[in-house]
Amino acid sequence: MSSENKSSNRILIMGYLLIAGFAIILIRLWQLQVLQGSAFRKISESNRLRVIGVPAPRGIIFDRNGIPLVKNVPYFCASVIPAEFTGGTLSSLGRLLNVPEEELESKMRKTQQSPFTPVRLREGLSLKEVSYIEARRSDFPGLMIEIEVSRGYLYGETSGHLVGYLGKMTPRQSQDPEFKGVPPNAFVGQWGVERLFDKTLRGTAGQRVIEVDALGREIRLLLEKPPVKGEDISLSIDIALQAAAEKAFQGRPGALVALKPDTGEILGYVSSPSFDPNKFAKGIGADEWEALSQDKNLPMLNRAIQSQYPPGSTFKIIMAIAGLEEGVISDSSKVDCRGGISFGKWHFGCWRKTGHHVISLHRALVESCDVYFYDVGRQLGIDRIYSYATKFGLGSKTGIPLGVEKKGLIPSTKWKMETKKTPWFLGETFVNSIGQGYVSTTPAQMAVMMSSVANGGKVYKPSILKGAKPELLIDAGVKPETIEKVKDALKGVVNEPGGTAGVAKSAVTTIGGKTGTAQVVGIRKESKFLSEKFRDHAWFVAFAPVEEPQVAMSVLVEHGGHGGTAAAPIAKKAIEAYMLPVEKKREQAYVQD
Amino acid sequence: MFKIDRRLIQNFDWVTFATVIVISLIGIMTVFSATRQPGQAAQSPLFIKQAMWLLVGLVGLIAFMSFDYIWLSRISIPVYITGLVFLLIVLIAGKTGMGAQRWISLGPIAFQPSEFFKLIFIIMLSQYLSLLRGGIGMLQLLRTFFIIAFIPFILLVKQPDLGTAIVVFIIFFSMLLAKGLQRKALVLIVILGLVSLPFLGNIMWTGLKDYQKNRLIAFVDPEADPSGIGYHINQSKIAVGSGEVLGKGFLKGTQGPFRFLPERHTDFIFAVFAEEWGFAGSVVLLMLYLLLIMRGLDTVRKAKDEFGMMLAAGITIMFSVYFFVNIGMTLGIMPVVGIPLPFMSYGGTALLSNFISAGVLINVRTRRFTLFY
Structure with missing residues (x-):
């Protein structure tokens, strides 16, 4: 055989092999599509992944x-x-x-x-x-x-x-x-x-x-x-404190922020009135949302960080520290309060018309004498007040991450020149010295202020997770004696006769604090039957135990009237709840669930 | 060299040319059907891309039939070395797709060098074999293997592109058979193969990647892992079978568009076609492939010289292997090896490389007369 023939033989063999291969494929196709076709058709129709x-x-x-x-x-x-x-049908499905x-x-x-x-x-x-x-x-x-x-x-x-x-x-x-x-x-x-x-x-x-x-x-x-x-x-929140505080508000508009003084951990965070988050988790209906957003008490407003109020007399804590640190007063310096002082053609009254007579710093804080602090303010001047207020975290955001925060306002001569284009008047210093006028703060800021006074002058960033690393923002750098004198006076506010927050006196622990009554309208009215929306905001800032503070807080009750009667009892209940032993708290939680 | 001769037109292989174009058009149609998204306004643009690649392919085909194929023998060695270098680059710096590195990025274009390497390999082997006289003996066989096949085979297995490696291996032995083996060498290969099969099998098995092992297990017993690779085979068989005699009709298939069928526009495209066109349509498509392959064999017979003969044989064998393995896997009579159906499956590099191969095939047939010039 010639090689020519040999090669065409090989090609022939390859051709046969290919045809055999095609035959196998055709047979397989016949098997799948014709013989088993209807079965596969059924599978493909019910084939649903x-x-x-x-x-x-x-x-x-x-x-x-x-x-x-x-x-x-x-x-x-x-x-x-x-x-x-x-x-x-769609209609039966709809039914x-x-x-x-x-x-x-x-x-x-x-x-x-x-x-x-x-x-x-x-x-x-x-x-x-x-x-x-x-x-x-x-x-x-x-x-x-x-x-x-x-x-x-x-x-x-x-x-x-x-x-x-x-x-x-x-x-x-x-x-x-x-x-x-x-x-x-x-x-x-x-x-x-x-x-x-x-x-x-x-x-x-x-x-x-x-x-x-x-x-x-x-x-x-x-x-x-x-x-x-x-x-x-795990949050830093103590739910026992939180629940007691929320309950104590009884739905009145206001806020409470409680901090752990040595770390800045948030122990309680109440904005009242609140809303039931369960409604949202179930998919809130349009009508329910309407009701919430139309409520005149604004339950969706996060008052603790989003509402600003004049701090009222709680600001006197800052005044006292500033006065002592700057040496314009000492614990022996006295002022004679005759129910008010006159300055030019203006008259600045003390809340007690009959006056406190000759009074020292300690009693001026305990009884919240306005005239005493007018005098401190006059001696300090607004810019030194500004310096101390900001050292305790006022006038800037606290950094609580639970919403868009307001930063409040601590006025100064520079601020007034920049925004109002007019110089500062001494009379304005008087008003701001008792926490009225331009000065405004959020409940969260006041809690930070109270907490840093309680811990000796350190401003921590409030944190929401348990055991978060404390973040020191400011060290006010004030003398320990100053802090001790002020804390002692704050203890007196609650525990001494004539103190403005006697209702907060607790059998469980020693509470120290300061009341505040922030004016809503310019002219102070002496009627108990004032319509609610013109009533003053009630403040109480507190810490406990005085000897070794474990909790510091601010309480604000909108239009609550006097701080001592409206806000102080809420703080007392919250502090006492916090002081309960942990086992007791867990027991209560179990009952509630 | 680019002279347009009247005889060139006269002898042009219109049958092969028309067949690959018709199959490619069917392919584009099927890609469209397989990738359509029911109920959605936006449709997949893959079929348009494939149509563009078809145009590129046509240019490639015409380019590779326009010069005398004898030129290919002259550049075979440098081209072969370049091809090896590309395979090496893929191994070192290639993009990973589907668990294997097969891609090289050149700016915005990614391509698979192994697609072109098959043709380069065929050209090289054709050149080498055409220089040998008479039947190949044992020694000659080993020498050929180590000179030409060993390095690329290792590189492909390493990628791992098992599909191409197997195809290259089959092409190698088939071309040797086409060239003619001495009886002694043939017998020896068969005996050696039989003896070492269990041994080699064991080495191969341990060397396989998990997904490759799964494919083999699934082939033997598709129900063993119905959610894994066995699922592919089952869904493919359901798609083909549910086409019945006349098919569900164009764009009426459900297995592809509703994603029951994986790789529906690439490796399993025949299943989509068979579902929609049934046994009748499938037979027509198979006949087109049969025509292409038989025409290729006829070209082997008619080629004017040894080199042209080997070239035509290599390309025809390559088309056949791809065709049989792909269809066999789609029909569940072969293990799933990820290789595409020539001219049908979506994929630009593969389409271009197939068109170039067809161009070479046409080239050999068009210049079949010795006294051409």
Whole structure:
């Protein structure tokens, strides 16, 4: 044979092999498509994969004593897979879900996804509704119940502004890289601690890929990626203090901020009136939201950091420290209070018309003599007052991360020239010396001030997590004797006869503090029957125990009248709750739950 | 060299040319169907990209048939070395896709050198074999293997691009068979192969990546892991089978668009086609491939010289291997090896390389007469 023939033989063999290969493929095709075709057609029609997101349980939020403030609760939603919804009519489905037919129709039309992606028809179903729907589901192929994780807030209104609440992601958030990987229907923190620590609490959603039949029943699990629970966090909050304080406000507008003097940890954070975060977690209705936002007491206002008030006589703490430090007064220097002083054509009165007569610093604080501090102010001048007020954290934001904070105002000659374009008048120093006039503060700032006086002059940034590293912002650098003299006088305010906050005297611990009554209108009226909105704001700043302070706080009651009668009792209750042994607090929490 | 001769037009291989274009058009249509997104306004632009690559491919085809293929033998060695260098670059600096490094980025373009390497390998081997006279003996076989096949084979396995490695291996032995092996060498290969099979198999198995092992397990028992690779095979069989005799109709398939079928526009594109066009359509498509391959074999027979013959044989074998392995895997009669269906699967580099290969094939046939010039 020639090599020519040999090679064409080989080509022939290759040709036969190829034809054999084609034959095998044709036979296989015949087998799959013709012989088993109808069986495969059926499988392809019932072949439905479903990817179900498994929401991750959120981390639990605890108070400083390990008492849980929240629990995870299931949130049921009814959804339908459009491609599989062939059974019932929209009107019968509407009746089942209690949703108007037109709404269902528009929801199903609006969807831009594949017909195999479930469309949410109703959210926040009760357990009763779930079982009702479940029982009738076989009449509605494609209908399914989906479960998300929402929150139950164990303390309701008590923790509204503090713990905050969850809500559906806003369109803006879903674009935010911060929320990358969060399923579109998931709840995320929208307020308070829930929002602040959302990333930590959130966890990672899992996934279940299941195969389902034409009725949407699960046939088998193909793939499972379990969710990862979010991290638990422990707040610095003492819920016993928080609850006692919230209760003591009895719904009156106001705020309380309590701090741990040696670390700056926030022990209590009340803005009253509050709202029930559980309403939000259930998916708040339009009418409920309307009611909340229209309420004249502004429950959504975060008063502790967002409202500014003149500090009133609580400002005398700063005046006393400044006076002693600058040497313009000593504990022996005395002023004769005759119920007021005249300056030019103006008259500045003391709250006690009959006067305090000859009075020293200690008693001037205990009895809150205005005339004494007019004199201190006159000697210091506004700029030295400014210097001491700012050393104790007033006039700047405290850094509490629970919302957009106001910074208050501590006036100075420079400030007045810049904003009012007029020079400072001595008469204005008198007014500001008793915490009236331009000076204004937030409850949070006053708590920081009280806390730093209690700890000897250190301003810490308030922190919300338990055991957070204390962040020293300012060291006022005042002499320990000065602080001791002032603290001793503040102890007298509560514990000595004639003190303005005698109601706060406690059998449990020694409380020191200072009352304040901030004028709402310029002219002080002497009527007890003044209409409520013209009544003065009541302040009380306090710390306890005096000997070794463990808690410092500010209390403000809007239009509460006198600080000693309206605000001091709230502080007393909060402090006494805080002083309870931890076991007792846990017991109480258990009862409440 | 670029002279347009009347005989060039006269002898042009219109059959191969038309066949690859028709198959490619069917491919674009099927890519469109496979990647459509039901219920969404925005449609996947992949089929448009594929159509553009088809135009690029046509240019490549015409370029590679316009000069006498004998030129390829003259540049075979430098081109072969360049090809090896590219494979090495991929290994060192390549982009990873699907767990293997196969891509090189050149600015905005990413391409897979291994796609072109197959053709380069065929040209090199054709050149080498065409210089040998008579049947290949044992010694000759070993020498050829170590000179030409060993290095690229190692590089491809390292990537790992097991699919291309296997294809290159098969092309190598098939071309040797086409060239003609001495009986002794043939028998020896068969015996050695049989003896070392368990041993080699063991080495291969331990050397495989997990996903490769899974594919083999799944091939033997698809139900063993219905959510993993067995799932691919099952879904592919469901897609093909549910097409029945006449198919569900163009754009009526559900397996692809609703994502039951993975790799629906690349490796499993035949399943999408078979679902929509049924047994009848599939037979027509298979006949087009049969035509392409048989025409290639005929070109082997008619080639005017040894080099042209080996070239045509190599390319035809390459098309055949791709075709059989891909269809076999889609139909569940071969293990899942990630290799595309020539001219059908989505992928620019592969389409261009296939068109260039077809261009060379046409070149050999068009210049089949010895007294051409």
